[in-house]
Amino acid sequence: MAAHPLVLQRVIGLAGSVQGSVSWHPNGRDVLRVAGGSIVVGTMQEEGISPRMLRSEALVTCVAFAPSGRFVATGHAQPHPDVVVWDYETGRERFRFCEYDHGVQTLVFSSDEQAILTVGVPLDKRMFLVDVDRGTTLTTAALHPMPTTKAACTLVPPGKDGTAKYRLATAGAGTIVIWEWQPGHLSHTKCLAGEFVRDYTCLTFSADGKVLFAGSISGDVSLIDATRSCVMKVVPAVSGGLTALVPLSDGVLMGGSGGGSLFLLRPHEKKGLVVDREGPTRLSGAVTSISFSPDRRTFLAGTSQGFMNRVEFPSMSPILIDEAHCDGVTSISFQPPGVSEQLASCGRDGVIRMWDCHTWKVLWRSAPLGGIQALSLGFGRDLLITGWSDEKVRCHSVATGELFWSLDNVHRGGVTAVAIPHSQKFFVTGGAEGDVRIWDTPSRRMLTNLKQHTGRINHILLSRDGTQALSCSRDRSFMSWDTTSFRRLTTHTQPMGGVTSMALHPDQNTVVTVGQQKCIAFWKLNQADVLRQSDREDANSVAFSPDGKLFVTGGNAGDIKVWDTNTAKEIVPARSIMHTGTVTALAFSPDGRLLTTGGEDGCILVWRVEV
Numbered sequence: 026m027a028a029h030p031l032v033l034q035r036v037i038g039l040a041g042s043v044q045g046s047v048s049w050h051p052n053g054r055d056v057l058r059v060a061g062g063s064i065v066v067g068t069m070q071e072e073g074i075s076p077r078m079l080r081s082e083a084l085v086t087c088v089a090f091a092p093s094g095r096f097v098a099t100g101h102a103q104p105h106p107d108v109v110v111w112d113y114e115t116g117r118e119r120f121r122f123c124e125y126d127h128g129v130q131t132l133v134f135s136s137d138e139q140a141i142l143t144v145g146v147p148l149d150k151r152m153f154l155v156d157v158d159r160g161t162t163l164t165t166a167a168l169h170p171m172p173t174t175k176a177a178c179t180l181v182p183p184g185k186d187g188t189a190k191y192r193l194a195t196a197g198a199g200t201i202v203i204w205e206w207q208p209g210h211l212s213h214t215k216c217l218a219g220e221f222v223r224d225y226t227c228l229t230f231s232a233d234g235k236v237l238f239a240g241s242i243s244g245d246v247s248l249i250d251a252t253r254s255c256v257m258k259v260v261p262a263v264s265g266g267l268t269a270l271v272p273l274s275d276g277v278l279m280g281g282s283g284g285g286s287l288f289l290l291r292p293h294e295k296k297g298l299v300v301d302r303e304g305p306t307r308l309s310g311a312v313t314s315i316s317f318s319p320d321r322r323t324f325l326a327g328t329s330q331g332f333m334n335r336v337e338f339p340s341m342s343p344i345l346i347d348e349a350h351c352d353g354v355t356s357i358s359f360q361p362p363g364v365s366e367q368l369a370s371c372g373r374d375g376v377i378r379m380w381d382c383h384t385w386k387v388l389w390r391s392a393p394l395g396g397i398q399a400l401s402l403g404f405g406r407d408l409l410i411t412g413w414s415d416e417k418v419r420c421h422s423v424a425t426g427e428l429f430w431s432l433d434n435v436h437r438g439g440v441t442a443v444a445i446p447h448s449q450k451f452f453v454t455g456g457a458e459g460d461v462r463i464w465d466t467p468s469r470r471m472l473t474n475l476k477q478h479t480g481r482i483n484h485i486l487l488s489r490d491g492t493q494a495l496s497c498s499r500d501r502s503f504m505s506w507d508t509t510s511f512r513r514l515t516t517h518t519q520p521m522g523g524v525t526s527m528a529l530h531p532d533q534n535t536v537v538t539v540g541q542q543k544c545i546a547f548w549k550l551n552q553a554d555v556l557r558q559s560d561r562e563d564a565n566s567v568a569f570s571p572d573g574k575l576f577v578t579g580g581n582a583g584d585i586k587v588w589d590t591n592t593a594k595e596i597v598p599a600r601s602i603m604h605t606g607t608v609t610a611l612a613f614s615p616d617g618r619l620l621t622t623g624g625e626d627g628c629i630l631v632w633r634v635e636v
Contacts, residue, residue, distance in 0.1 A: 229272050240268070247260075366383065580607075
């Protein structure tokens, strides 16, 4: 069988909103992180993280790492709301637990790694304790409290009767429930909180299972006697709410807050716990992961905004080592040929990032804008033009990221597409209502408003010399325009469904479109009708290689396919490594050696092209 023309080089992704999404493996070498529907395994090296992946078909919603590192468990959302337990060394599924219909929200391995506690989303209303060796149910119960949002699990050493038992804890809706299970019997007791009712955000047991530590949204830690199911003390810890809590030794806890702070809690005879030390620097986003190296001299801290930091201990000085978009990627683009080797990306998290294509480190990033989404970008010689959901266009310096200017009320409903030529004399925008507008760059004055489309503009391209603009729309058509006379040159309409993406061949006449018609269509700009089309292909994005010999499509199922332009045949069937969900953006490097793909899973994949 022929070698696949795409070789995965790098996975840029971190699902920072998943609690525990970053883990330092006990072997001291490997670092694991959640990215989309995968666990990405890498090593702590200057050049970054290598792309070995444990991949499933649905987004990872929760993750658990066995204390020894032998197993990894992932919980998933629909359409495959399963629990998958992986053998770490082989990278293969050990078993798949398929008792949930709607989703999995919490997973916890027991301290002896013989059991895993799985908690479903409220619609499933169940939790299961599962045998790790056999993949079978040890016991099950209705969720209590309802909804359950956090859970913990530990093995309690044998008591007077010589029998060991599992002690579980579930929390939610201001309530904590302590459970105990031994073969044939499951019991539970609601924790007596008295006046200390909290909304709990994280749970962890002490090493002997006698004390449960519960962090809350109000920033304190409740010390709970797990044998008597009652709150002993509530200790103020930090502002911003606790979002991560990890036991170390001798009752010491490392914590992280919703405000990005790191802090150390030590036992105190009278107060129960006291904040012994707080990190000197706040991280960007809520701290959702804390994982120590085996020697306890360093730990990894992951945040909700997609940042991974290496933190020295006990000084708690952080060093940023990796980052990614924390929501879907909407657009990616390489800088034009002959300028430099940089890639720009933007996403629904409202952040623009400029990447160095040698190191894949971020050269600069824009600050998030409070829920405003970056929908599109155009890469000029030294200007980066971006379209936003707040109906604005913003212009940044390619070199520094400095915001030069912003333009209000560009398109009602959002600026869904943008393009700028190498000359940067003008730029073209498309909007949610179907208008295409051309603007003078120096003055930011609108030169023309082209209103022939009747649906959302999905994509805008410019010819090599910038004299023609192409726009495709949800209205089933794509059109070409003269950017000097502002005349419509051609209209090309397909029988059904919107055109979501298009690519212009280097011959400047051939166009390939994909979209809701679920086929690949070939067109000539000097002919109105379609030349040929594939039987069926559910693609959302498309791009030609710089030499035009091949093109790539990104599918709604996350598949990435490579096609021969002359034959319109797929070169090799799609690889199993791909995005989870729709591929939203594709971009070839100017020399054609790299392909980058962006997805609604928030990941950017970097591929080496070998043709």
